[in-house]
Amino acid sequence: MGSMTVPTLTLNDGNEIPQLGFGVFLVDPADTERIVADALEIGYRHIDTAAIYGNEEGVGRAIAASGIPRDELFITTKLWNAAQGTQSAYDAIDISLEKLGLDQVDLYLIHWPTPKRDLYVESWKALEQIKADGKTTSIGVSNFLVEYLERLATETDTIPAVNQIELHPYHQRPAETAYGHDHGIVTESWGPLGQGKYPLLELPEVTSAAAAHERTPAQVVLRWHIQQGHVIFPKSNNRARIAENFALFDFELTPDEQAAIGALERAGRVGGDPQEVN
Numbered sequence: 001m002g003s004m005t006v007p008t009l010t011l012n013d014g015n016e017i018p019q020l021g022f023g024v025f026l027v028d029p030a031d032t033e034r035i036v037a038d039a040l041e042i043g044y045r046h047i048d049t050a051a052i053y054g055n056e057e058g059v060g061r062a063i064a065a066s067g068i069p070r071d072e073l074f075i076t077t078k079l080w081n082a083a084q085g086t087q088s089a090y091d092a093i094d095i096s097l098e099k100l101g102l103d104q105v106d107l108y109l110i111h112w113p114t115p116k117r118d119l120y121v122e123s124w125k126a127l128e129q130i131k132a133d134g135k136t137t138s139i140g141v142s143n144f145l146v147e148y149l150e151r152l153a154t155e156t157d158t159i160p161a162v163n164q165i166e167l168h169p170y171h172q173r174p175a176e177t178a179y180g181h182d183h184g185i186v187t188e189s190w191g192p193l194g195q196g197k198y199p200l201l202e203l204p205e206v207t208s209a210a211a212a213h214e215r216t217p218a219q220v221v222l223r224w225h226i227q228q229g230h231v232i233f234p235k236s237n238n239r240a241r242i243a244e245n246f247a248l249f250d251f252e253l254t255p256d257e258q259a260a261i262g263a264l265e266r267a268g269r270v271g272g273d274p275q276e277v278n
């Protein structure tokens with residue numbers, strides 16, 4: 001499996017990001033090292049964590065134990081919303097780097113805009129400096145609506161490299177993806193399978209494509225994201241499932257299959273509302 005090459009996308013700052021990664025949201029810190037080690041053995045080279053997940057140390061231990069050269073890995077972590085504002089952002093990246101055992105991450109994100117705090121512009125300016133200081137290669141945002149992206153564009157000097165947002169067939173974020181497309185911001189889909197909160201993998205639009213390609217329904221939905229140019233990092237604690245989620249690059253959905261899944265849109269958010277998470 002590990003020989004299968006994951007395609008990369010070029011970010012607006014010229015850096016490359018693997019289109020498939022491994023996510024550790026809600027992965028128990030006690031299990032993180034083992035699970036990430038499994039993912040690295042299977043062939044994943046892009047790991048997505050966050051300060052609030054409480055498992056950066058486990059990610060760091062798995063990286064160290066893997067023996068994989070640092071330049072072959074792409075590591076993302078995120079600034080938690082309570083730690084926004086300039087000084088706390090500088091402190092937060094240093095704490096994350098220490099936990100990860102790294103000199104720099106490849107991508108550092110503002111985790112949520114927390115609009116009631118109204119600190120995301122200040123935090124973004126801190127991220128610009130953190131990048132200038134070499135502690136991250138690229139900077140981006142997570143859970144940003146178009147109005148927040150427009151404010152960054154007006155008040156700061158850097159367009160985010162990515163916007164990591166909840167995105168799955170019931171909630172496809174047309175406004176955010178269109179803005180990203182127009183401004184060179186790569187869309188990263190979190191909860192790409194809807195977090196199991198609706199029967200996505202039983203819908204005929206998905207199961208018929210799975211049968212046609214002799215794939216699982218989950219592989220079909222993940223492939224649907226890939227063919228739209230999104231970055232995904234499905235999470236699992238199960239090694240067989242981790243391997244299944246990696247096997248997305250030796251089949252292709254037809255335009256009709258893509259369109260049928262695309263027609264499932266119903267503004268069906270299952271996670272937090274970016275205007276309300278503060």
